[in-house]
Amino acid sequence: MPPSVRLPERTGDRPVNTKSAAKRLKRRRNVEEFQLLETRVREFDGKDITAFSELPLTKQTAAGLHKAHFKTLTDIQRKAIPLALKGRDVLGAAKTGSGKTLAFLIPVLEILYRKKWTAMDGLGALVISPTRELATQIFDVLRKIGREHAFSAGLVIGGKKLKDEQEALHRMNIVVCTPGRMLQHMDQTAGLMLDNVQVLVLDEADRILDMGFRKTLDAIIENLPKERQTLLFSATQTKSLSDLARLGLKDAEYLAVHEAATSATPAGLDQFYMITTLPEKLNTLFAFLRNHLQSKMVVFMSSCKQVRFVYETFRQLHIGIPLLHLHGKQKQSARIDITAKFSAAKQSCLFSTDVVARGLDFPAVDWVIQLDAPEDADTYIHRVGRTARFEKAGKALLFLCPSEEKFADGLASRKVPINKVGQKNSKKQSIQNQLQGLLFKDPELKYLGQKAFVSYCRSISVQKDREVFKLEELPLDEYATSIGLLGAPRIKGLKNVDAAKTKEIKNAPRGLKALEGASSDEEGEGEAGSRKDVRTKYDRMVERKNINVLTAHYANLVQDDGADPDDEGDFLTVKRSGYDSDIPDPIEMPSKTLKVPGKEIIIDSKRKEKMLKSKRELAKLKPKGTRLVFDDDGEAHQIYELQDEDKFREAGSAETQRRKFLDEEGKRVKEADIWDRQLAKEKRKERRRAQKLRAAEEEAVIGEGSDGDEFRVELVPYGGAEGDHLGQDEDVEVERQPKRQRKWFEDNEEEGEAKEKAKKTRGRVIEAAKAPENLEDLEMLASGLIE
């Protein structure tokens, strides 16, 4: 009879196998738990549920939801979650602020958990968002509700060192990303595996599927496995069959929970439009803000330059409400900072481009104002959706020029209930003189005004609906005067601009564009285009090698342009091509020489001098060595000196001896090679062993599950610990990046870096001997630049 193992009575000296018995028990329970969950999901019909607790969810997700105080499901969540849990593709359409984020994040966690996904399985879910801010917001929600899970998740949105993201990417199970940055990783991150992705989510799906992101998205999808689940969400959902085919959707469930509703916008939203002539726009906005100092507002404009101009001028007019501005060309750390500030603010006015039009969930916004009309009804719906979120109330005001009134009719046909309002005469005031004063005092501000003017005209010229938006019907001269300019800058190159093409260029990934030498913006901000097309006489002038006619002001612009690849000077770009390389060094360096046996090498450049410090390089220049043999006294001799001729001849002819020598040496090299290879193989083996060991350790950690906080691989940003949020790292990165000179209207934090950069680049710009003496000089120069 085999000896039976008896459990001792006292707990103090347990036998060794108790531990493994406990592990087995735990494993069995886990298996049972998984089976139970699968059965619950299979049998779940999804009908008549109101609470998250009624869903067949893992206890981790349920706990995450409970801790985040989510109890009752919204309509879209009630419909989409059960379907997605059953493995179906979902096309979810529901109004802004109706809880779409949870409708896809809950299934993402559940699907991966039920597939027993571990940190070792790599990337399992990809969530794509059109903007960095929205991706960050989605990631924050994921962290909240996924805190009890053992997955690792990360943000891949750019604005950070590619290398940091690359390292972290290999460890991520769930990635929330922007399309451009993801594509860049696919291009540049070795070993990035997307062929195991189980779930693909597109938030703001119609935006990601539209022309702007078309190529980028197609390239990403090409790398994903065909067998995967796809979840698409938006307030303005695409139903285009070709789009769905592009994604490989066959039997997707289309869920439009608010299709029967009388309005496409939230019920608590009051919407108005006001007809204002273009020159009156800023006056009206100013008066409006003055009358709503206790509110929280978002003001949409069509381009970054306008946002900057209005922000800078209104700031100096001391309106009496904290002003903020946000656009896609700010530093990432500034973007994060401003988003956080506006989220936390009770009263504030945020001037912004469409970078915040979609998805962002700023709490308690009272007003959404659209100073410039959106590109279409969809964009309108998303912009106004920044207020009246999740059953709250809000108001929206759209400014339309008299020639644009038809836009309001278009909105009505899209089920947008909007009413016309007028402005009280008593509230009217003009800020034209104040603006003129500001621009007169500050040429930089005037230059910004000119850029803003040009970009506004451009934004109108790329509007899709040519019936509504007609540049030729706008009073451009009066508009220029109204914003403080002395006359309308002349604009070239506005014809034949294809809006779709513009978007495509704008949304192409920055990193890849840099490789291709193109220039534009990420995140579609209504302003871009091929810079190469527009060449001014100043371009040609700068390309000349003997420039000494630029004023200090214009030299700054050139310098600025070179230093900041993101600058938006679509019409003002000055390429200094060929300048640096062609100009001979003005100072003749006395030439040095270096003597090596049999040669004298002239050192005619610093590069050569540096190169010759390397022994390896030097060895190449020296004559080939000769073989010496040492005698008994240690004296060196040439071979033939120690060998008499007869003996030499005995050994065979010189040629056979040479052959023999070569053969022997060849053999020796081969042996050494085999040995080297063996060594390399062992090293590889060792590395693999270490990797496996590490993996096993990690697995052990994950195996511990949620037993102890210190062992759980939490849903943290790829930076590591909770506190290691984006901003901190980015600051480090930004310090290392070359920066252009800070303009007075930019954030103070850039000052140090800008000075550094200015120091570096100063020597490359030839400044004018004479600065413009009077206003006319400046005016002429600046308007000339815009030709």
Ligand code: ADP
């Ligand atoms: P959408 O993506 O549809 O515009 P979000 O997912 O951003 O909407 O959600 C809007 C707001 O509603 C968020 O502040 C979110 O926290 C809240 N929310 C979402 N679902 C629920 C829910 N089930 N219960 C309570 N609040 C919710």
Ligand code: MG
């Ligand atoms: Mg959303």
